[in-house]
Amino acid sequence: MPTTPSHPALDPEHALARLPELTVVDVRTPGEFVSGHLPGAHNIPLDTLHRALPVLRAAPGELLLVCASGVRAENARAVLAGHGIPAATLTGGTRGWAGRGQELHRPTGPARTAWAMERQVRLAAGTAVLAGLALGQLHPAWLLLSAGVAGGLVFSALTDTCAMAALLARLPHNRPRAADLDATLAALAASGSARG
Incomplete structure (x- = not known):
């Protein structure tokens, strides 16, 4: 023991x-x-x-x-x-x-290669923000996607947790x-x- x-x-x-x-x-x-x-x-x-x-x-x-x-x-x-x-x-x-x-x-x-989790989070967050901004040109409601990601990043920094990393960890390559x-x-x- x-x-x-x-x-x-x-x-x-x-x-x-x-x-x-x-x-x-x-x-x-x-x-x-x-x-x-x-x-x-x-x-x-x-x-x-x-x-x-x-x-x-x-x-x-x-x-x-x-x-x-x-x-x-x-x-x-x-x-x-x-x-x-x-x-x-x-x-x-x-x-x-x-x-x-x-x-x-x-x-x-x-060896099996994959990006570090921090890099995967940056890519996913950046992609979601850009998608929200681009789609916001079609309809303003899409801007909420960018706002949600920004809020999630602030919450992540304040609590030292990361829901996006937890979600990405469930993907097959991880x-x-x-x-x-x-x-x-x-x-x-x-x-x-x-x-x-």
């Missing part, structure tokens, strides 16, 4: 020093994960976390949850805490890790393949058996 973390958040230096004893779980989408992740990280996207609960409960060492900035990792930590599974998060996420000069690993060979998630869970379960 995982030990209770002494710190709910680890900065990149402490995480690097403790990496061999941590089980790192990256909760970003598969496309984001292949763009660069912590060494030895397991990709279990946030929206599939419930399926992984039994494996995470038995994971070796302390769980370290990672995402791009730390927001989704904190959401994952709250989900796990609600199920009695202690975990820490990485301060600043993979951006903070890379910003401190630490290496991000990328798979070799043909979803893990069932075989990939099964392989990740099997590898995580095997590492728990080997260390246990």
Whole structure:
């Protein structure tokens, strides 16, 4: 059973020093994960976390949850805490890790590529605003689309949440393949058996 973390958040230096004893779980989408992740990280996207609960409960060492900035990792930590599974998060996420000069690993060979979620949100929001402005020339009611997106972006910034990112994460290119998630869970379960 995982030990209770002494710190709910680890900065990149402490995480690097403790990496061999941590089980790192990256909760970003598969496309984001292949763009660069912590060494030895397991990709279990946030929206599939419930399926992984039994494996995470038995994971070796302390769980370290990672995402791009730390927001989704904190959401994952709250989900796990609600199920009695202690975990820490990485301060600043993979951006903070890379910003401190630490290496991000990328798979070799043909990889599934996708844009980072932040880039996908910018594209979707910009497209919706431009569509609202263009269609507003035909009928003023379409301007509400642009206003709605602008309001959503303000709300997103104030609450540090993003409904558009949550929606985009459900698109097929951002979803893990069932075989990939099964392989990740099997590898995580095997590492728990080997260390246990």
